[in-house]
Amino acid sequence: MPLGRIRIVISTDADIVVARRSGRELADQIGCSHTDATLVATAISEVARNIVTHAGRGEIIISPVDEGTGEHTAVEVVARDEGPGIPDVERAMEDGYSTGRGLGLGLPGARRLMDTFEITSEVGVGTTVVMRKRRST
Amino acid sequence: MAVPILKQGDYLIATIQSAMTDSEAEQLRDDLMERIGRYRSRGIIVDITALDVMDSFAARSLRNIAHMTLLRGADTVVVGMQPEVAFAMVQLGLTFEDVHTALDLEEGLAFLDARTGR
Amino acid sequence: MGTSSEPAARAGADVASTTSGGDSTLLPELVAHLRERRTQLREEWARRITEAGLLTAMTSDEVFNEATSVYDNYVEALETGSVEALEEYARSLSERIIPRGVETYEVLGIVLLLRDVLARSLFEKYQHDFELLLRVLDAYEPAANRIALTVAVGFVEERERVIRQQQEAIRDLSTPVLQVRERLVILPIIGALDSQRARQLTEQLLRSIRTNRAKVVVIDITGVPEIDSTVANHLVQTVDASRLMGANVIITGLSAEIALTLVTLGVDLSKVNAVGDLQGGIEEAERLLGYEVIRSQPADQR
CATH class of the missing domain: 1.10.490.10 (Globins)
Structure with a gap:
């Protein structure tokens, strides 16, 4: 069965659970270790919660990635919303900065769990996070 | 699905399932606080053996439970954390410094017994 | 051509x-x-x-x-x-x-x-x-x-x-986790530590805490020549993660040089239980586990 991308609409806390479970499954399927799959699931949980808390609604797209080796060696997670946006992205990426209900570790924490992490945000337009985890050799 | 809470002697044992949502975590906190008063419990064990993701929200919920329990004169111990979950938690930057932990249910009970002087 | x-x-x-x-x-x-x-x-x-x-x-x-x-x-x-x-x-x-x-x-x-x-x-x-x-x-x-x-x-x-x-x-050879007593495991680290090895070591230790139901872990770093801030932070994470699973960590064999490095780097060691050498570490572990080691009398004194 070929691995495809999975799209999950995020609007409630139950969707967060669905998204992180999908991420774990895909990480398992491309051969990530149990630990790496857990890191991916945890990072997804953080960015998904960010959507629920700040935008109310958005989507998460999880896809297998071929980084030029002819096989799927990474998981890419795109989290997108059309919410209020983040006025100061740099500050939002600092530990302990929180406007929501978490510990203020959500986004910076997700960045630590993944191999790559990019965030773009525009006030009044929305926020997009693109992050990847590579299968460790 | 609500987290099942078992009363065993002076203790309450809550067993968390793998897919705990945020609202279930909040529900658990309220249920525990209600029962701790009703049964005059002296300790709480939160068993997270089945939990496969501990994100910052779940961690905060557990920490809140531990702090609130303390204010009500009882102890909380979190037991059964999986190796991968522990690894992910420290990567995330969570250390649970002021929450007691134990390897499994048995150890958790022994810990509470020692704390409550039995 | x-x-x-x-x-x-x-x-x-x-x-x-x-x-x-x-x-x-x-x-x-x-x-x-x-x-x-x-x-x-x-x-x-x-x-x-x-x-x-x-x-x-x-x-x-x-x-x-x-x-x-x-x-x-x-x-x-x-x-x-x-x-x-x-x-x-x-x-x-x-x-x-x-x-x-x-x-x-x-x-x-x-x-x-x-x-x-x-x-x-x-x-x-x-x-x-x-x-x-x-x-x-x-x-x-x-x-x-x-x-x-x-x-x-x-x-x-x-x-x-x-x-x-x-x-x-x-x-595989370089990170053996040894069970020396019930509930006590030792992780002797020998040779240079890099990020990858430190991570692997942490994962291995955490798994063995579960399989051995370890309550105390002694990490001996006598054989580690030097440490940089990345590796030091890995060590602190290892201590934190072990504690999350309910195990106490004792670190032994911190040389004067490494101790100086850690202090200079400002690594937060407040939670690290350090004991001078491996023997002292095991004694401390036994104390935590409630063991009391008594030397049996030499044969000629019986």
Whole structure:
């Protein structure tokens, strides 16, 4: 069965659970270790919660990635919303900065769990996070 | 699905399932606080053996439970954390410094017994 | 031409097709010549290998035997235009000589020498007709270069495979988690720590806490020469993660240098339970576990 991308609409806390479970499954399927799959699931949980808390609604797209080796060696997670946006992205990426209900570790924490992490945000337009985890050799 | 809470002697044992949502975590906190008063419990064990993701929200919920329990004169111990979950938690930057932990249910009970002087 | 500058000769590559610019009838003639002069040319080659100081790890008999096989495989590759058999031979040759400590430059050296020895023989044979010599070389050179590449690449790939295998073996060996008593495990770390190894070590330790139901972990870093801030933070994370699982961590064998480094780096060690040496660490662990070790009386005092 070929691995495809999975799209999950995020609007409630139950969707967060669905998204992180999908991420774990895909990480398992491309051969990530149990630990790496857990890191991916945890990072997804953080960015998904960010959507629920700040935008109310958005989507998460999880896809297998071929980084030029002819096989799927990474998981890419795109989290997108059309919410209020983040006025100061740099500050939002600092530990302990929180406007929501978490510990203020959500986004910076997700960045630590993944191999790559990019965030773009525009006030009044929305926020997009693109992050990847590579299968460790 | 609500987290099942078992009363065993002076203790309450809550067993968390793998897919705990945020609202279930909040529900658990309220249920525990209600029962701790009703049964005059002296300790709480939160068993997270089945939990496969501990994100910052779940961690905060557990920490809140531990702090609130303390204010009500009882102890909380979190037991059964999986190796991968522990690894992910420290990567995330969570250390649970002021929450007691134990390897499994048995150890958790022994810990509470020692704390409550039995 | 320029075909010889292609990256590496791959399996089943067609050597003859690279000679499209030359005269296809020349190769069989060339092959016949090399077969006829086999004994002399092979000896000449083996002599030049010795002269150049290559393959010193092997006896002259061994060099001669391998030279014979390489020679025959070489001529066969020229004849059939297929490097497949040669690739196979290169692989098995590499398997045999890598454990003997043969280096990449030696393998490249001997193949290039063979190319030169054969080219000289062709010069000698065709020197009377310069036009013909040029056509012979047009046919010979790309095929010879491709063969040289095949052997060299085969060797390097085999070497890389061996290195990878050894790295894995070392990694597995280098982080043993030992259970010394019920509920007590020891992790002696020996050798330099990098980020990857530190992470692997943490994962292994956490798993063994679960499987051994460990309550106390002693991490002994007597054998670690130095530590940088990344590795220090890994160690702190290991301590934190172990505690999350309900185990206490004792670190032993922190040298004065490492202690100074950690303090200078500002690593938060407030939660780290450090004990001077491994013996003290185990005693502390036993105390935490509620053991009391009593020395039994020597026999002569009974």
